[in-house]
Amino acid sequence: LGRREMRPLRSKIQMVFQDPFASLNPRIKVGDIIAQGPIIQGVTKSKAYLRAKELIAIVGLDERAFDRYPHEFSGGQRQRIGIARSLALKPDILVADEPVSALDVSIQAQILSLLDEIRDQMDLSMIFITHDLRVAAQVCDEVAVMKNGEVVERGDTRKLFRSPQHSYTRALLSAVPGKTWQQSK
Numbered sequence: 470l471g472r473r474e475m476r477p478l479r480s481k482i483q484m485v486f487q488d489p490f491a492s493l494n495p496r497i498k499v500g501d502i503i504a505q506g507p508i509i510q511g512v513t514k515s516k517a518y519l520r521a522k523e524l525i526a527i528v529g530l531d532e533r534a535f536d537r538y539p540h541e542f543s544g545g546q547r548q549r550i551g552i553a554r555s556l557a558l559k560p561d562i563l564v565a566d567e568p569v570s571a572l573d574v575s576i577q578a579q580i581l582s583l584l585d586e587i588r589d590q591m592d593l594s595m596i597f598i599t600h601d602l603r604v605a606a607q608v609c610d611e612v613a614v615m616k617n618g619e620v621v622e623r624g625d626t627r628k629l630f631r632s633p634q635h636s637y638t639r640a641l642l643s644a645v646p647g648k649t650w651q652q653s654k
């Protein structure tokens with residue numbers, strides 16, 4: 470779609486990016502980063518700032534984060550800021566592109582739990598892009614396995630992981646250490 474056709478859809482579909490270090494402008498305070506989308510969409514600055522403060526609390530950051538810069542935060546905290554920014558327009562769909570791959574394992578678990586809570590609380594659909602099948606088993610209700618840009622298998626996560634039909638899916642699953650998908654949703 471062109472820019473004009475895409476504009477009304479931008480508020481309905483939002484993105485959480487892979488790299489929390491590169492996805493936030495280091496020259497803009499966190500409150501302004503979160504409020505920027507709603508302001509562009511026509512929300513008053515005062516309402517956008519109020520929503521930004523609410524989202525900072527929802528993602529588990531201290532209210533003082535509003536007036537700080539991204540470089541003052543850890544990777545996990547920056548990812549929380551990115552999540553808050555993506556929620557500012559009250560989207561219907563959240564696209565999370567490898568949102569935990571740049572984080573250490575303990576922080577990954579926290580961010581995955583946060584995304585799960587937010588998905589339920591805000592009644593969001595989430596498209597979760599990952600190469601880590603253990604993460605997919607933990608957070609996804611349905612999985613699509615891609616090879617060379619094409620979906621080779623798709624279905625309920627538990628069923629697909631327990632009984633993969635495509636040879637590529639079987640090869641991917643056999644390469645996963647442990648059997649963590651056995652406890653998946």
